[in-house]
Each structure stands twice: as C-alpha cells, then as structure tokens.
Amino acid sequence: MPIHEKSLIRPENLHVHEELEIDGVDVSGHWSTFIGSRVVTDYNEDLEEEIAALPGGEHIHRCWQCGSCTNSCTVYAVNEDFNPRYWIYLIRIGMEEELLRDGDIIWQCVSCNKCTYACPRDVAPEGVMKATAHWLELKGHRPKSPSILFDEVFSEQVFATGKIEEGRIVRDFFRRTSQPLVQEWLVEMVRRMVRHLPLKQLMTMGWFTILRPRTRGWGRARAAIAEHVAEEEARRRAALGLVDKATE
Amino acid sequence: MAQKYQKVAYYPGCALEGSGHAYDRSTRALGKALGLDLVEVKNWNCCGAMEVKNVDPKLQTYLSSRVMSIAAKEMGFDAVMAPCNGCYHNLKKAEYDLADDQESRDVVGKLSEAAGHAAYQAGNLETIHALDWIKEAIGEDGLGERVKNSLKGLRVANYYGCMYTRPRHIFPEKDQGAGSESTSQPHFMDDLLAAAGAVNVDYPLKTACCGGAHTLSDSDISTKLVLNLLQTAEAAGAEVIATECPTCHTGLEMHQVRAEKMLGVKTTVKVLYFTQLLGLALGLKPRKVGVHENISDSIGFLKEKGLA
Numbered sequence: 362m363p364i365h366e367k368s369l370i371r372p373e374n375l376h377v378h379e380e381l382e383i384d385g386v387d388v389s390g391h392w393s394t395f396i397g398s399r400v401v402t403d404y405n406e407d408l409e410e411e412i413a414a415l416p417g418g419e420h421i422h423r424c425w426q427c428g429s430c431t432n433s434c435t436v437y438a439v440n441e442d443f444n445p446r447y448w449i450y451l452i453r454i455g456m457e458e459e460l461l462r463d464g465d466i467i468w469q470c471v472s473c474n475k476c477t478y479a480c481p482r483d484v485a486p487e488g489v490m491k492a493t494a495h496w497l498e499l500k501g502h503r504p505k506s507p508s509i510l511f512d513e514v515f516s517e518q519v520f521a522t523g524k525i526e527e528g529r530i531v532r533d534f535f536r537r538t539s540q541p542l543v544q545e546w547l548v549e550m551v552r553r554m555v556r557h558l559p560l561k562q563l564m565t566m567g568w569f570t571i572l573r574p575r576t577r578g579w580g581r582a583r584a585a586i587a588e589h590v591a592e593e594e595a596r597r598r599a600a601l602g603l604v605d606k607a608t609e
Numbered sequence: 610m611a612q613k614y615q616k617v618a619y620y621p622g623c624a625l626e627g628s629g630h631a632y633d634r635s636t637r638a639l640g641k642a643l644g645l646d647l648v649e650v651k652n653w654n655c656c657g658a659m660e661v662k663n664v665d666p667k668l669q670t671y672l673s674s675r676v677m678s679i680a681a682k683e684m685g686f687d688a689v690m691a692p693c694n695g696c697y698h699n700l701k702k703a704e705y706d707l708a709d710d711q712e713s714r715d716v717v718g719k720l721s722e723a724a725g726h727a728a729y730q731a732g733n734l735e736t737i738h739a740l741d742w743i744k745e746a747i748g749e750d751g752l753g754e755r756v757k758n759s760l761k762g763l764r765v766a767n768y769y770g771c772m773y774t775r776p777r778h779i780f781p782e783k784d785q786g787a788g789s790e791s792t793s794q795p796h797f798m799d800d801l802l803a804a805a806g807a808v809n810v811d812y813p814l815k816t817a818c819c820g821g822a823h824t825l826s827d828s829d830i831s832t833k834l835v836l837n838l839l840q841t842a843e844a845a846g847a848e849v850i851a852t853e854c855p856t857c858h859t860g861l862e863m864h865q866v867r868a869e870k871m872l873g874v875k876t877t878v879k880v881l882y883f884t885q886l887l888g889l890a891l892g893l894k895p896r897k898v899g900v901h902e903n904i905s906d907s908i909g910f911l912k913e914k915g916l917a
C-alpha cells in the first residue's frame with residue numbers, strides 16, 4: 362500500500378493559479394492546485410542493507426510504519442522535521458536523495474529510547490538513528506557531527522586508560538569542535554560550583570586533570586580493544602562498499 | 610523481607626568521581642548511616658557509557674562485562690549496586706546482550722581472554738540501582754523508623770530520566786506487578802522519599818528526557834528540554850527535584866544556569882539527589898551528603914526548612 366508522504370512533494374512542484382476559470386467554473390487559487398509529476402530514478406537499492414549492516418540498524422526491516430516512534434519522540438516534540446518513521450520509510454524504499462535533505466539533523470537524536478519503548482515491532486529506532494548518522498558520515502555525505510565528535514573524544518579516552526576524566530573530555534571536545542572553552546554560561550556554572558568547595562577538594566580536582574584517573578594494568582585490554590576497533594572499522598567500510606584507496 | 614543486599618559490590622563509575630561526586634558522597638554516607646556494607650569494585654573501568662555504545666555497542670558490552678566479571682568472579686559478590694543510571698543501564702544491557710546474543714558472547718570472550726581476565730557470563734551477577742538497594746535492604750518501614758529529621762512535607766518532584774526504565778527489555782524484573790518497579794510510572798524514589806516525610810507532587814515528566822546525551826554537543830536542545838522539566842516541576846508545586854542519576858542531575862543544574870544566562874529564564878526549584886534528601890532525613894549534616902558540591906545552591910533553602 363503506498364504511503365502518502367506530504368514531504369515528498371516539493372514546493373516547486375505545487376502549481377496554483379490565482380485566477381482560473383475552466384468551462385465557466387471558477388477554480389481560482391486553492392481549487393486549481395495540482396502537483397507536477399516527478400520522476401525519481403536515483404534509488405539506492407542497497408540503502409536498507411547498508412543501514413542494517415551498521416550497529417543499531419539491524420532490525421529496520423521489521424518496521425510497519427505505524428508512527429509510534431515519531432509520536433513519542435523527544436526531539437520531534439521540539440522540531441517537527443525530526444521524523445524517525447519517515448526516515449525509516451525513505452531508507453527502506455531507497456530514497457537516498459530525500460534522506461540526505463534531512464542529513465543535518467538526524468544526529469540530534471538524544472537516545473532517550475522513547476521510540477524503542479513505543480515501537481510494536483522491536484525495530485529499536487534509536488539504533489537506526491545512530492546507524493543512519495554513522496552512514497551519513499562514513500559515506501562522506503556529512504562532516505562528523507558534534508555528537509559523533511563527542512563520542513569519539515570520550516571513547517578514545519576510555520580505550521586509552523579505562524576511565525574518563527570529565528574536565529579533559531570537555532577541553533578536548535571544545536578543541537576538536539573549535540569552540541572557545543570560556544563561554545559565559547560555563548564560567549557562571551563553574552563559579553557556582555566552586556563557591557562552596559573547600560580548598561582541599563579543589564586541589565584534588567586540579568590534580569585529577571594532571572594525574573589522569575586510570576584503570577591499572579589496562580595495557581592488554583587497550584591492545585585488544587584497538588584490534589577490535591580496526592577489524593570493526595574495516596567490516597563497516599566493506600559493508601558500505603567503501604574500498605580504501607590504500608588497499609585497492 | 611528487608612534482609613537482601615546488606616553487603617553488595619559498589620560500582621561508582623566515572624561520573625561519581627567527577628561532577629557527580631555529591632552522589633558518591635551521599636550514597637556512601639547513607640550506607641554507613643543505615644549499616645549497609647558497600648565494597649567498591651576493585652580497579653574498575655568505565656562502563657562504556659552511551660558514547661562507546663554509539664561508537665561500537667559490542668565494546669560497551671565488553672567494558673561493562675569486565676566490571677561485572679571483577680565483582681562476581683574476583684570478589685565473589687552476587688549483586689553489584691550502581692547509583693548512576695548510565696552505569697546501571699549499561700550493566701543491565703550487557704547482561705541482556707550476553708544472555709541473548711552469541712556474537713556479544715564471542716566478542717566478550719575474545720577480549721576478556723586477550724585482556725587477561727575471566728570472561729563474565731550472564732547470570733553470574735545481579736545488577737541493582739541505588740533505589741533497589743535502599744528499597745530492598747531497608748524498605749519504607751525501616752526507613753520510617755530511622756528518620757530523625759523528617760522532610761516535613763517538603764514538596765518533591767521525582768525525576769527518574771530515561772536510562773532507568775528504557776528500553777524495557779533490559780529490565781526483566783520491572784513491570785512484574787505489585788511491589789515491582791514500573792517502567793511507565795516508576796515509584797521507588799517516590800516511595801522512599803514519602804517514607805522520609807516528603808510530599809511527592811504529581812509530576813508528569815518522571816521519565817522524560819533531559820537531553821543529557823547532547824548536553825555539550827547540542828546544548829540548545831538540552832537547555833530546552835531541561836527548562837521544560839524545571840518549569841513543569843514548579844508548575845506542579847515542587848520545591849525540589851529529586852534525582853537519581855549524575856548525568857541528569859548535572860544536566861538539570863547546568864542548563865538551569867544556561868537557561869538563565871542564555872534565555873533569561875530563571876527557575877528557582879532546587880535539585881538534590883534522593884540520597885542527599887534521605888541522608889538529611891536520617892539526621893546527617895548537609896556537608897556529609899555533599900550539598901556543598903552541588904551547583905545549585907540549596908543550603909539557605911534547607912536551613913529555612915529546618916533540614917540543615
């Protein structure tokens with residue numbers, strides 16, 4: 362059954378005559394609206410499979426388009442363009458070009474899992490959002506989003522030492538996204554934070570940034586994780602048909 | 610039946626060593642005041658948080674499984690308590706994945722061997738939240754008996770956030786009828802605070818999202834979501850929002866400041882960990898439960914209420 366998608370009708374294809382009379386009947390304005398035909402030829406028939414090959418996208422094929430995910434979505438509530446059901450639809454029919462039009466907001470999913478809770482088909486739409494965000498970046502359609510950059514800064518630290526130190530994460534993240542560390546609201550927050558803290562504790566917090574907290578004897582885990590990361594990266598690239606120049 | 614969990618493994622996690630230190634302090638103080646034994650997991654590592662899960666879910670499973678392996682296999686515990694919603698969620702998720710998915714078992718087995726520790730197997734350990742811990746080990750009645758300084762009608766909005774209840778399948782013990790926790794209408798924190806004298810307001814956003822995932826990467830959305838949580842709590846008549854997650858807690862405090870600075874919208878509702886509120890009710894001094902470590906300044910308010 363075809364699903365009516367308003368957003369597939371582009372504004373430039375909507376034609377309205379301000380004044381029109383046909384066979385003596387006044388069909389001015391609204392009444393004369395017609396939609397110019399549009400031929401879509403650039404389907405990506407592998408799109409669903411590509412998304413399904415990335416972590417989180419595995420169950421996309423189960424979707425029956427009920428819309429419960431969008432209906433319950435935290436981000437949809439603040440931005441109506443954020444529509445997981447619609448993107449799942451586009452992916453499943455392979456309309457890559459349409460999907461790319463929303464490529465700049467898909468990463469904004471806050472992983473609240475309201476969609477996963479509501480979904481009657483166990484699609485885990487939250488995972489599909491993550492898979493799609495990764496797909497956009499791996500395929501080179503979008504630069505790395507702030508969210509992906511944050512995940513990377515965080516994960517690199519965990520992989521390196523077993524633990525994270527928040528101050529370092531904030532600094533590294535701001536550096537990587539070229540944001541100034543001194544932002545008015547952050548300064549105000551730190552001011553309020555340290556107001557009641559005894560000197561001793563402030564000093565410990567300071568030391569923490571030099572003596573990074575770490576898990577002892579992490580070296581072997583670090584090496585094993587690095588190997589896994591490399592294997593997984595190669596697997597993902599292969600699944601998306603991306604052949605590295607170096608290995609060609 | 611308040612004999613369970615008298616001695617459990619304690620997994621604080623990274624946030625409780627940093628921005629969530631007040632939660633660590635108040636949790637330990639609460640355990641001490643109630644005569645419950647917390648033994649910190651030795652040489653623990655990060656659970657993987659949402660960030661590693663986004664990069665590679667299998668690695669998050671491995672990281673969480675290492676913590677559980679130490680608690681169960683090296684230290685011989687049958688329950689680990691994690692106060693942080695993120696840690697709690699991730700340990701639960703790892704447990705689910707390892708019971709359910711061969712590929713996860715393979716990755717964990719391989720990485721554990723290479724890293725030189727025993728691989729965790731599903732069923733070796735039970736993961737509980739700080740709420741389960743107090744609820745089971747002490748219970749409402751036990752808590753009521755020990756209250757020295759009742760919260761005296763303090764009006765509280767209980768905020769549980771996302772990770773404590775969603776997705777449902779990783780919490781098989783929830784939604785099991787009377788006595789169990791509910792994923793749509795969680796009440797464990799409400800129950801405990803009521804036992805300590807608080808009045809729980811009708812708060813419709815108990816499990817709404819604070820945008821913690823993007824607190825820095827998409828601050829505007831986080832501020833919007835948090836402001837909604839704060840304003841709704843105020844509209845519901847709450848003086849305090851009680852929290853049970855360091856990410857939510859810090860998010861609420863941070864974006865309360867940010868909303869004031871960037872949007873010019875000031876809210877006055879206080880934000881306190883439920884462990885802080887329970888500690889105060891047991892007669893602990895504000896410093897003992899880390900009130901001075903919070904960003905939002907509650908000291909004056911608590912004095913006014915006779916709780917400090």
Ligand code: SF4
Pocket residue numbers: 423424425426427428429430431445446449476479480481482483484485486
């Ligand atoms: S809730 Fe599930 S089945 Fe319904 S549209 Fe969303 S993903 Fe598809």
Ligand code: SF4
Pocket residue numbers: 430433434435436437445469470471472473474475476477486487490
């Ligand atoms: S997890 Fe993402 S897609 Fe799902 S409801 Fe939350 S914000 Fe929306």
